[in-house]
Amino acid sequence: MGLKKALQKRMHKAKLAGSIVKDSLVVNVKRPLKKRRFYANELKAVVVDMDGTIFRTDSSLEALNLMFPEKIRDSTAGELIYRKMINSIIEGTMSIDEAMIKGTALLKNRGFSITDIKTVFEKVKPYLRTELIESLKEIQKEKNAKIILATFSSKKFGEMLEDYLFESIGFRFDSIIGSEMEFNEEGKVIHLIKVVGMESREVEGKKIISKFDALQELLKEKNWEFNLNQILFITDGYGDIELIKKMPSILITNKENPDLIQTVSTRLRMADFIVKDDEKVKEQIHKIIFG
Numbered sequence: 509m510g511l512k513k514a515l516q517k518r519m520h521k522a523k524l525a526g527s528i529v530k531d532s533l534v535v536n537v538k539r540p541l542k543k544r545r546f547y548a549n550e551l552k553a554v555v556v557d558m559d560g561t562i563f564r565t566d567s568s569l570e571a572l573n574l575m576f577p578e579k580i581r582d583s584t585a586g587e588l589i590y591r592k593m594i595n596s597i598i599e600g601t602m603s604i605d606e607a608m609i610k611g612t613a614l615l616k617n618r619g620f621s622i623t624d625i626k627t628v629f630e631k632v633k634p635y636l637r638t639e640l641i642e643s644l645k646e647i648q649k650e651k652n653a654k655i656i657l658a659t660f661s662s663k664k665f666g667e668m669l670e671d672y673l674f675e676s677i678g679f680r681f682d683s684i685i686g687s688e689m690e691f692n693e694e695g696k697v698i699h700l701i702k703v704v705g706m707e708s709r710e711v712e713g714k715k716i717i718s719k720f721d722a723l724q725e726l727l728k729e730k731n732w733e734f735n736l737n738q739i740l741f742i743t744d745g746y747g748d749i750e751l752i753k754k755m756p757s758i759l760i761t762n763k764e765n766p767d768l769i770q771t772v773s774t775r776l777r778m779a780d781f782i783v784k785d786d787e788k789v790k791e792q793i794h795k796i797i798f799g
């Protein structure tokens with residue numbers, strides 16, 4: 509389906525103010541008018557998204573798959589739940605934050621535990637963008653820049669990833685931003701303590717902090733006095749429009765299955781840099797940072 513047709517279809521379906529599609533279009537139209545905001549020699553930190561960026565897949569999809577394995581036609585129930593949520597997000601009838609809270613509640617009801625998180629990690633491990641990790645390691649070492657993982661997903665999962673990366677290639681993040689869950693003695697999820705989402709607000713009695721506000725908090729807490737032009741944000745775009753608007757960004761495009769937002773972002777050059785997902789991710793990022 510052509511981009512225009514796909515857009516029309518989605519817009520027609522959405523018709524709702526505040527939907528991501530509408531939002532991204534507003535940004536896209538404005539973005540090219542702005543001046544270049546990034547100066548590589550002033551780089552102080554790299555903020556990197558996890559699902560779809562560090563991994564070529566989404567850990568919440570794998571978690572739902574694991575906990576809802578019942579086959580319905582050709583899919584698992586988990587996959588259907590996931591697809592339905594993504595569609596609701598794109599159509600504007602559900603926010604990413606609501607989906608996160610709902611998804612966690614569904615997992616919790618199935619007794620989701622730390623052991624399950626480990627299983628999910630093993631499942632997504634083959635989808636690691638190794639070249640991107642090597643890139644981050646190089647930037648941390650050569651530019652002395654802080655590398656911050658920022659995810660809507662579980663911080664615990666981010667820590668598991670970090671342990672694995674440290675064991676395998678000696679790389680550690682300087683900090684991790686992510687949603688936090690409380691576990692009981694058996695290691696089962698009780699509830700969400702902190703939700704990192706798109707917008708700071710309260711949803712169904714749960715406090716949500718946006719990725720951007722969580723980042724601001726972290727900088728303050730660590731006494732890292734960086735301005736936004738000194739921070740580079742790397743993402744696959746999905747759900748990260750607010751951050752792309754606010755700081756220099758690299759959009760990694762998903763070659764096999766780009767979603768609508770990615771397609772729009774790429775065509776209209778929403779991010780400052782577009783990195784194509786192929787064998788040369790490290791080379792492409794190196795060029796942006798080191799010239």
Ligand SMILES: [Mg+2]
Pocket residue numbers: 557558559560561743744745746
């Ligand atoms: Mg992502």
